[in-house]
Amino acid sequence: MTERALSIEGLRKTYSNGFQALDGIYLDVERGDFVALLGPNGAGKSTTIGIICSLITKSSGNVKVFGMDIERQRSPVRRCIGLVPQEFNFNIFEPVEEIVLNQAGYYGIPRREARRRTAAVLQQMGLWEKRRGSARELSGGMKRRLMIARALIHKPQLLILDEPTAGVDLEIRRSMWEFLRETNRSGVTIILTTHYLEEAESLCDRVAIIDRGRIVEHGPVSDLIGKLDVETFVLNTRAPLRRAPALGDYPVRLLDSRTLEVEISRRHSINVLFERLSVQGIQVLSMRNKANRLEELFLRLVDRGGR
């Protein structure tokens, strides 16, 4: 099969209260891609994911998963997709093991095989010791891992994770990243949403940025960052300054007496900036990017509407 893992055309969604959450989404995801779906709160990420996973009904548009229409070929489409939702959606009174076993059952996996797979995914997610307790006894990060384990039980070819690392500690996050990379390497297409842009930058090869129900940017991470024509740097000076120095066509702001914020566009060079600073006798102790580059791009893109 050469079909795309996911293809979305003109997807619109108006909720029953009249709110239009999606306003014509177009998005293609190739087989084996690792895509980050980024966007501010309320942009429409979860709505899009909900429609792909048949939890939300679309108002119009087309969604195909591995070439199959999500409404006309429901059953095979659903077999391909594994979902880790943004909000906890299991019965907290059920034992951990049963939650995963039942999910296997809904996919028609016979009990014996289900038990084998459940043991495997629970061990993989570090939840084996907790399997007999009810899900309510898990910590927040463990609950999230439980949802990942559950999503893997039927070996999906397209794994969709809606903010899987929210509320997960640093160490576990790293191991989750490693796990996701490995899963992707084994051929599984992954779509993930996150508000940690460094996560998107380090994990994903492509990024789609969604804002107010539309995709405003989509492409390989490196291309997008290449589009960034201005970067903001923060400089710490040795001596206190009274006002922001005049630096010609470098926009500059004095944040506090020893901290300057300077925007440098691609047309300029950092060398010239330092020359101008030295001429005025300003010594710079250290310098850093104000934001990570993807973050900068993101803010510029979603700021456009004057939010």
Next chain:
Amino acid sequence: MSNRVALFTIVSREVLRFMRIWLQTLLPPVVVTALYFIIFGNLIGPRIGSMDGFDYSQFIMPGLVMMAVITNSYSNVVSSFYSAKFHRSIEEMLISPMPGYLILLGYTLGGVLRGLVVGVLVMAVALLFTELRVEHVWITVIIVVLTATLFSIGGFINALFAKSFDDISIVPTFVLAPLTYLGGVFYSIDMLSPFWRQISLANPILYMVNGFRYGVLGVSDIGIGVAIGLIVAMVLIAFGVALALLERGVGIRS
């Protein structure tokens, strides 16, 4: 094969649920029935004398069993399915390849099993107070299963529309309870004036109670064929309605 596994998963999960919380699910109907037998059967019953040629405690037994079956199958499905909506664990089923009718069937079977377990328990209690002989075993079984099916599906429809836990107790309290009490559990409709008798005939529960009474005691206010035909028709309609609502995502997909 894969559908069978899925169905089995839902049904066993449902059975496990009501067994696990037996204090809330299995014990109350037993206690309530015992009270009815003590008060109406043993204390008041002898003063009432016989009804349709039976001891009063014998006469009310079928109705009490049906009452327990009806409320328990209904409430099993309505609370279990509504909780799944509330916890959002329903999404586990909605994202799976299971067709809608399987979800409906699974919950319905769960409710029927709860109804049957409670029915058997209540009958066992009845045995302590009155002698039991079942005239037509198969009719009894058929009526109980059909009734439990109907009210399980009813509970399912209720849960689809429910938006809060309050919404799941409205129908049992304001619809099922009155219809059951007025459905000839405690009296024969022959005692009523012609006007009220006619009104009573519009009460579907009357047919179930009488059908069951016919199965157990061999007497009924209603023809047994009519009773069974009517319940079957209602089951089919209810199943169709529930399935259509489910497929349209009413109350479960935004």
